[in-house]
Amino acid sequence: MTTLAVNKPRVYEGSRTAIEYSALPVIAADIIYEGAAVGSVDATGHGRPLVAGDRFAGFANAQADNSAGAAAAINVDLRTFGMIVLPVTGAVITDRGLPVYASDDDTFSFSPVGGSFVGFVHRFISAGIVLVEFDADGLRDPYAGFTHVLKSANYAVDATDTGKWLWVDTDAVVITLPAVEGINFVRIGNLGSFGTVGVAISPNAADMIEGPGIAAADNKDLINTKATARRGDWAEIAQGDANGWSARVFGTWAREA
CATH class of the missing domain: 2.40.300 (Virus Head Decoration Protein; Chain: A,)
Structure with a gap:
């Protein structure tokens, strides 16, 4: 710059x-x-x-x-x-x-x-x-409190990503999670403009991703559907239970069919 x-x-x-x-x-x-x-x-x-x-x-x-x-x-x-x-x-x-x-x-x-x-x-x-x-004195960054990292290609999350916000700016990127309890929590966000970038979060084969309105099943991705994806959509993946991960989401996310 x-x-x-x-x-x-x-x-x-x-x-x-x-x-x-x-x-x-x-x-x-x-x-x-x-x-x-x-x-x-x-x-x-x-x-x-x-x-x-x-x-x-x-x-x-x-x-x-x-x-x-x-x-x-x-x-x-x-x-x-x-x-x-x-x-x-x-x-x-x-x-x-x-x-x-x-x-x-x-x-x-x-x-x-x-x-x-x-x-x-x-x-x-x-x-x-x-x-x-x-x-400068009154407004606050809504994304403060995280370490922000850009991901433009498929990426496998590991323990060093705990507490990070991973931002995806490229369509069809897959963020792969470790086996459950491999991290505490991580956020995955979408930086693409409306309808341009789809993001998939993929669990371990033996894990589910459970969350609001999600019919969880083992080895099924959580997907920020490209057609309705907005810049700033995110999913927070946290420790869950014996079934797998717990998810909190902002925007339109759906389970892989």
């Missing part, structure tokens, strides 16, 4: 009273350009062009050139609250309400894998362009 090298004025919506301003001391020897997503450095609290994993602090309202200065020599003027037009990778009309993440100061997507939470899609504008509601 490459941070901004010039100012990039953004388009905001809403009245001036619906925008909150703040300021943050800038790290040493760097420039934050207008329009940049600004991150807060965990160790110092200083602002910088956002680096994946930073806490999002807002959008730079004007350029802050501290290229020749020590840390905190100047402040960056921030918009911390409002609605902003952003390019978000893969955004389509069905993505309203989904969380948006930044992987640098000018790259935005729906993937929490290595990203910093920015806000939520308020309105679709055009392919890849959406209006995002942001509130």
Whole structure:
């Protein structure tokens, strides 16, 4: 990823009273350009062009050139609250309400894998362009508390995946579970836009996946059906009983026929 090298004025919506301003001391020897997503450095609290994993602090309202200065020599003027037009990778009309993440100061997507939470899609504008509601101090990442990992090919879950959220962005990927009690719990999520990515969770041959509305049977996959799958659908697989795994789901999931 490459941070901004010039100012990039953004388009905001809403009245001036619906925008909150703040300021943050800038790290040493760097420039934050207008329009940049600004991150807060965990160790110092200083602002910088956002680096994946930073806490999002807002959008730079004007350029802050501290290229020749020590840390905190100047402040960056921030918009911390409002609605902003952003390019978000893969955004389509069905993505309203989904969380948006930044992987640098000018790259935005729906993937929490290595990203910093920015806000939520308020309105679709055009392919890849959406209006995002942001509130650096008030909104919280709905996917916080997990280690997020991207899976684009078939994958066998093991003990090191306990507590992780595995995100699938490729159609027909199969996530294979170990024998029951091989993990405590894991979540599998769908990152594909509506109707583009089907995900299957496959148990051990001697195990079932039991859950709400599921007629469980040994060696039958739990499937996020492609035709009705939405970005953000997920299934949480946890320890169950002698029959196999227990599942909690969000979205449309069905047992393999």
